Amino acid sequence: MISDRSIYFVIVLAVFLAALCTAGAYYYLRHRRRRRFPYGTWESLLKRLSIVDRDKIALIAQEHLNELGPLRMDEDDSDLDATQIWSLIGGLKGLEVMERNCAVLVDLAFYVQQWYPEASIVAQQLRLNAREIAWHVGRLKAAVKTGKLETSFPDYAPQAITTYYLMTQRVLALYQAYNLPGLVDLQRAL
Amino acid sequence: MHLGFTDFLFWAAGLIGHIVLFAVILTRHRAKTFPFFSTLIAMDIVRTITLYYLALHGTRYYYRVTYTSFAILDLTLQFCVAYEVALQVFRPTGEWAPDVRKGFIIVVLASVLVAAGLTSLPPSLAKTWLAAILTRGNFFASVLMCELFLGMIALSVTAGLPWKPHAARIAQGLGFYSLISIVTDAGHNIFGTDRASQISVDLSLMRMVTYLICVTYWIVILWLDEPAPRELPAKIRGQLIAVHRLVEYDLRRLRALRR
Numbered sequence: 001m002i003s004d005r006s007i008y009f010v011i012v013l014a015v016f017l018a019a020l021c022t023a024g025a026y027y028y029l030r031h032r033r034r035r036r037f038p039y040g041t042w043e044s045l046l047k048r049l050s051i052v053d054r055d056k057i058a059l060i061a062q063e064h065l066n067e068l069g070p071l072r073m074d075e076d077d078s079d080l081d082a083t084q085i086w087s088l089i090g091g092l093k094g095l096e097v098m099e100r101n102c103a104v105l106v107d108l109a110f111y112v113q114q115w116y117p118e119a120s121i122v123a124q125q126l127r128l129n130a131r132e133i134a135w136h137v138g139r140l141k142a143a144v145k146t147g148k149l150e151t152s153f154p155d156y157a158p159q160a161i162t163t164y165y166l167m168t169q170r171v172l173a174l175y176q177a178y179n180l181p182g183l184v185d186l187q188r189a190l
Numbered sequence: 191m192h193l194g195f196t197d198f199l200f201w202a203a204g205l206i207g208h209i210v211l212f213a214v215i216l217t218r219h220r221a222k223t224f225p226f227f228s229t230l231i232a233m234d235i236v237r238t239i240t241l242y243y244l245a246l247h248g249t250r251y252y253y254r255v256t257y258t259s260f261a262i263l264d265l266t267l268q269f270c271v272a273y274e275v276a277l278q279v280f281r282p283t284g285e286w287a288p289d290v291r292k293g294f295i296i297v298v299l300a301s302v303l304v305a306a307g308l309t310s311l312p313p314s315l316a317k318t319w320l321a322a323i324l325t326r327g328n329f330f331a332s333v334l335m336c337e338l339f340l341g342m343i344a345l346s347v348t349a350g351l352p353w354k355p356h357a358a359r360i361a362q363g364l365g366f367y368s369l370i371s372i373v374t375d376a377g378h379n380i381f382g383t384d385r386a387s388q389i390s391v392d393l394s395l396m397r398m399v400t401y402l403i404c405v406t407y408w409i410v411i412l413w414l415d416e417p418a419p420r421e422l423p424a425k426i427r428g429q430l431i432a433v434h435r436l437v438e439y440d441l442r443r444l445r446a447l448r449r
Contacts (some may be wrong), residue, residue: 002380003313004312005312005313006312006313006380008311009311009312009313009376009379009380010376010380011313011375012308013308013311013372016304016308016333017373018336020340020369021369023339023340023344024340024343027340027343027344027347027348028343030347031343031346031353033349089325106349106350107350110350110351110352124282124283124287127349127350127351128287128288128289131289131349131350
């Protein structure tokens with residue numbers, strides 16, 4: 001005779017196992033997709049890269065770089081104000097696209113590490129850099145959601161967008177240097 | 191203790207499997223990379239022989255005490271193997287990746303809490319404290335191992351860290367065995383561990399068959415070499431370092447804004 005406590009235990013265990021298997025399958029499939037990327041699913045990775053208006057991103061970034069110069073961090077006399085930048089990057093949707101694309105940049109660093117283990121020290125640093133940029137973009141997104149955009153946006157947005165822009169340019173340069181597959185597609189996507 | 195034909199068959203299969211696996215580990219020089227896993231397999235050989243001897247010539251009490259002692263040692267070594275795999279994944283450059291260390295500690299603590307909570311749920315059917323430790327301890331260990339491997343997979347996928355093939359396969363085998371063990375150990379907690387009960391015997395057989403499958407899997411994958419890494423030309427290495435320096439330069443600006 002099975003007690004009530006045993007039945008309760010079985011129900012909780014069934015829920016736990018279902019959650020465990022679901023999470024396991026989800027992460028395992030994500031891991032497999034990432035590993036198989038260079039041998040046939042390049043297109044699926046590129047599909048994860050959302051289209052951003054490169055010209056507008058480049059405009060914000062170049063404006064910001066010209067204005068700052070290498071050492072001028074505190075200047076606030078940009079020709080583009082916060083509202084214009086907000087409009088140019090496409091608002092919250094634009095930020096979300098940048099955040100998603102940063103995740104793909106982390107994946108690209110993964111491939112370098114996967115293919116050339118001896119370069120893992122530099123690839124590891126690149127991976128950390130990409131994650132940090134994703135963190136900054138995520139912080140901007142969070143500011144939008146908590147209604148603190150007006151205080152956070154002028155400080156963060158131009159720099160985050162500029163860094164994102166430079167990062168994409170450098171990943172492209174990296175792929176060009178390695179002569180890795182899919183460079184043309186990547187250039188189109190980024 | 192009386193050993194039936196099925197008991198003898200599993201004893202022999204387990205011993206042969208462990209001896210072959212240990213021979214593969216030694217001849218293919220895997221012990222240096224996986225010292226805890228190698229120790230676990232060596233301990234399993236000693237355990238199988240000792241328990242067989244005690245089953246034929248020892249008392250039931252000594253058998254149970256030795257069985258429980260080896261089970262505790264086995265559990266400790268399994269956690270060491272999990273840590274060994276974590277080191278292979280999360281220390282790609284010889285040092286812990288700074289963005290996953292905190293996450294790994296959280297995974298370990300949360301896993302222990304959830305496993306302890308689940309272990310406290312079933313009613314106690316054991317007649318002795320030794321049997322109670324064994325049934326609950328086995329269940330706790332199986333749940334914890336599953337959670338740890340899942341947490342490690344989730345962390346590595348999120349952070350974008352690749353798994354080395356041999357470490358991944360050892361984790362897969364141990365994770366699969368732990369998953370099946372959750373079911374068999376839960377059954378033992380509900381129906382008891384009495385050898386007169388057919389359900390209890392079937393659950394033990396299910397666990398042993400799963401383990402033999404895993405041992406066979408480890409023999410094959412540890413015999414095979416990992417894919418050879420590609421060589422990185424010096425020119426490309428230089429370019430990679432340059433890219434990293436440039437990105438670091440960009441990030442310094444963002445870091446300055448955070449202060």
